[in-house]
Amino acid sequence: MPNFPVTECFSYWRVLELGSRDIIEGLVAPEHGGPSPLLSSYLAHWNGYHYWQRAQDGDWLVLVHERTPARERWWLHAALFIAAIITTSVGGAMFAGAVDPWRLQTYLHPRGGFTFSLPLLAILLAHESGHYVTARRYRVNASPPFFIPFPAALDLIGTLGAFIRIRSPLFDRRTLFDVGVAGPLAGIVVAIPVLLLGLHASTTWPGVETARFAHQFARFNGDPILIGDSLLFLACREVLGIHGMVELGPLAVAGWVGIFVTSLNLLPLAQLDGGHVAFAMYPNAQRFIARAMWAMLIPLGLVWKGWWFWAVLSLAIGRGRLEHPPVIAPERPLDARRQLVGWLALALFLVTFMPLPISG
Numbered sequence: 231m232p233n234f235p236v237t238e239c240f241s242y243w244r245v246l247e248l249g250s251r252d253i254i255e256g257l258v259a260p261e262h263g264g265p266s267p268l269l270s271s272y273l274a275h276w277n278g279y280h281y282w283q284r285a286q287d288g289d290w291l292v293l294v295h296e297r298t299p300a301r302e303r304w305w306l307h308a309a310l311f312i313a314a315i316i317t318t319s320v321g322g323a324m325f326a327g328a329v330d331p332w333r334l335q336t337y338l339h340p341r342g343g344f345t346f347s348l349p350l351l352a353i354l355l356a357h358e359s360g361h362y363v364t365a366r367r368y369r370v371n372a373s374p375p376f377f378i379p380f381p382a383a384l385d386l387i388g389t390l391g392a393f394i395r396i397r398s399p400l401f402d403r404r405t406l407f408d409v410g411v412a413g414p415l416a417g418i419v420v421a422i423p424v425l426l427l428g429l430h431a432s433t434t435w436p437g438v439e440t441a442r443f444a445h446q447f448a449r450f451n452g453d454p455i456l457i458g459d460s461l462l463f464l465a466c467r468e469v470l471g472i473h474g475m476v477e478l479g480p481l482a483v484a485g486w487v488g489i490f491v492t493s494l495n496l497l498p499l500a501q502l503d504g505g506h507v508a509f510a511m512y513p514n515a516q517r518f519i520a521r522a523m524w525a526m527l528i529p530l531g532l533v534w535k536g537w538w539f540w541a542v543l544s545l546a547i548g549r550g551r552l553e554h555p556p557v558i559a560p561e562r563p564l565d566a567r568r569q570l571v572g573w574l575a576l577a578l579f580l581v582t583f584m585p586l587p588i589s590g
């Protein structure tokens with residue numbers, strides 16, 4: 231175990247080795263609170279990241295040092311991203327009116343391919359980069375985003391999304407919360423402007439009767455598909471003064487997908503983003519929240535069968551469990567600012583949730 235001189239400023243401390251990271255957690259001695267010039271000097275020369283945590287017994291300081299950063303296969307991430315551009319461009323072209331997904335012209339269809347694929351991938355990249363950048367700030371061993379290309383003819387959009395791999399344990403609830411919530415917040419910041427621009431460019435059909443949960447549709451491969459509502463989507467329509475049935479163009483569909491992905495990730499299940507946030511805020515209650523949410527997906531599957539798929543997928547992600555795995559040091563709660571952000575994340579889930587996302 232390496233020796234860290236900064237510990238002389240602590241009344242109590244412990245040092246943990248988590249993979250390639252050394253974590254020093256210490257209760258700062260009263261004479262070094264503030265911090266003192268000596269502690270300030272140690273922090274100024276600390277090779278890593280540090281943060282403070284307030285508690286009833288005093289100020290705790292957590293310092294993270296990374297001995298050896300992971301070597302990443304950046305070529306693989308780049309190759310998957312390029313492949314996702316191709317497959318999502320096919321989906322965008324088919325939303326723009328192309329009817330043959332296997333012809334070369336479809337990949338570069340001027341009215342849709344890149345108008346859909348680039349904004350959609352920007353949303354997904356922002357989401358996963360939020361996770362990745364935050365994880366690396368805490369020196370968590372996390373991979374860059376993996377994009378999953380998929381034939382657009384099978385899933386409409388040409389991708390199964392993106393993800394990062396977290397390859398080391400998370401130390402405390404603050405780290406878990408920050409990493410978990412950063413993705414949805416970063417993604418929605420990009421998704422909302424994309425949706426507003428797309429709605430502004432879409433076509434309105436005032437005389438066409440709307441469905442109960444869908445006031446818009448898109449054409450894919452020439453066939454109309456009803457696109458579901460969320461409170462956020464309806465708010466964007468109101469901001470632009472749009473009423474009646476709307477035919478969404480490729481850009482608007484990309485924004486809608488971004489909002490839908492945000493909602494799915496905020497489900498408080500297993501190791502989805504919503505599960506991270508719920509566990510970080512209320513570790514003892516997360517299991518009950520997850521079970522209640524999972525039980526709701528079963529009747530919701532009668533409205534849209536995709537909810538049954540997500541019920542099964544959440545179990546697969548959690549290896550048969552809906553509960554979130556523990557962190558190393560769960561004892562200290564989140565501060566008031568993070569509690570507020572957590573409730574904002576819940577509100578974001580509610581306003582992006584769609585009972586019936588799509589229907590034929």
